Amino acid sequence: MTHTLDHDRRTARRSHRTAGWTTVAGLAVLAGAAVTAYSWRGDLPDRVATHWGIDGTADRFGSLNAALGGLLGVGAVLVLVFGAVTAFLGHSATTRRMGAATTIWAALFTSVLLLGTLHVQRGLADAHSDVDVSGVILLAIVASLLPAVAVGLLVPGDPRQPAVGPVSAEAPRERLSPQEQAAWIGRTEAGPGIAVGIVVVAVTIGLVLFTRMWGMLVVPALLLVSMAAMFSFVVRVDRTGLAVHSALGWPRTRVPLDEVVRADVIQVRPLREFGGWGWRVGRGGRVGIVLRAGAALLVERTGGRSLVVTVPDARTAAGLLNALADRERQAPGPEAGSAAG
Numbered sequence: 001m002t003h004t005l006d007h008d009r010r011t012a013r014r015s016h017r018t019a020g021w022t023t024v025a026g027l028a029v030l031a032g033a034a035v036t037a038y039s040w041r042g043d044l045p046d047r048v049a050t051h052w053g054i055d056g057t058a059d060r061f062g063s064l065n066a067a068l069g070g071l072l073g074v075g076a077v078l079v080l081v082f083g084a085v086t087a088f089l090g091h092s093a094t095t096r097r098m099g100a101a102t103t104i105w106a107a108l109f110t111s112v113l114l115l116g117t118l119h120v121q122r123g124l125a126d127a128h129s130d131v132d133v134s135g136v137i138l139l140a141i142v143a144s145l146l147p148a149v150a151v152g153l154l155v156p157g158d159p160r161q162p163a164v165g166p167v168s169a170e171a172p173r174e175r176l177s178p179q180e181q182a183a184w185i186g187r188t189e190a191g192p193g194i195a196v197g198i199v200v201v202a203v204t205i206g207l208v209l210f211t212r213m214w215g216m217l218v219v220p221a222l223l224l225v226s227m228a229a230m231f232s233f234v235v236r237v238d239r240t241g242l243a244v245h246s247a248l249g250w251p252r253t254r255v256p257l258d259e260v261v262r263a264d265v266i267q268v269r270p271l272r273e274f275g276g277w278g279w280r281v282g283r284g285g286r287v288g289i290v291l292r293a294g295a296a297l298l299v300e301r302t303g304g305r306s307l308v309v310t311v312p313d314a315r316t317a318a319g320l321l322n323a324l325a326d327r328e329r330q331a332p333g334p335e336a337g338s339a340a341g
Contacts, residue, residue, distance in 0.1 A: 075110030101152030191292030193277025
């Protein structure tokens, strides 16, 4: 029990530490954007454009304070929400990395969007002048995405946390002889999520064609790359544990055999439990590679972490993983082997 509590405390500290510095960094970015924007007040129209229609024409106007409060207020709420998710659900490094990257992305995107749309209005006497903001939107997407990914990659991974007890006797198992070598390979591919992604890409391309903001073609391009990376995964169970990787090779994740507490089969409803399809974080901080509804492999691991993968024949995968984990823990260690010899 003490060992488990120590793991839980260390996990909580890692989550809170990551959430703390990313939230502070995000709020600092927003504060810097506010200071910069306010320093431009003498160069801006009395009423600045705050919203552009689908045809690229400004259709809403307000004071500089209203513009700052609106966009940066949204950014601050997003930073605090994503920071809280990281703090309370960041049991695994995957969740902490996703939370940290999203927190920084929210701060950078709203800040660049605010400063960019204000910058193109500097020196104008009237905000109703024809101003092109397509380049600003493109810059906000690219300039926020790359640093956010870098921040996510900088978040430390989980330390090794070997299990200290046997796999539950109630967990499913495949029969293995003491020396038998076995492996299981499965593949999970896109279900309804791919249809949703295709519709989003088609709508985005339609908007680009309608507005003639050709630089915005980067958005459907990024969506297509994301779909290719997230909607086909290879799942392998062998003597090293569980390994899951995208058909493109990345993203990938792994659960070492000595960290497997229990593997089982559960029924998954993607929208209700994970908010959608793809590589997701669900209720309780559970990480999911969820491409369709139905049976899924659940791997509970040390440190209060768990991974869900929707894959055909999940019961065989769970049974083999439990059997291999059992055998790994029952094998004599190096010292016992030397004494026997």
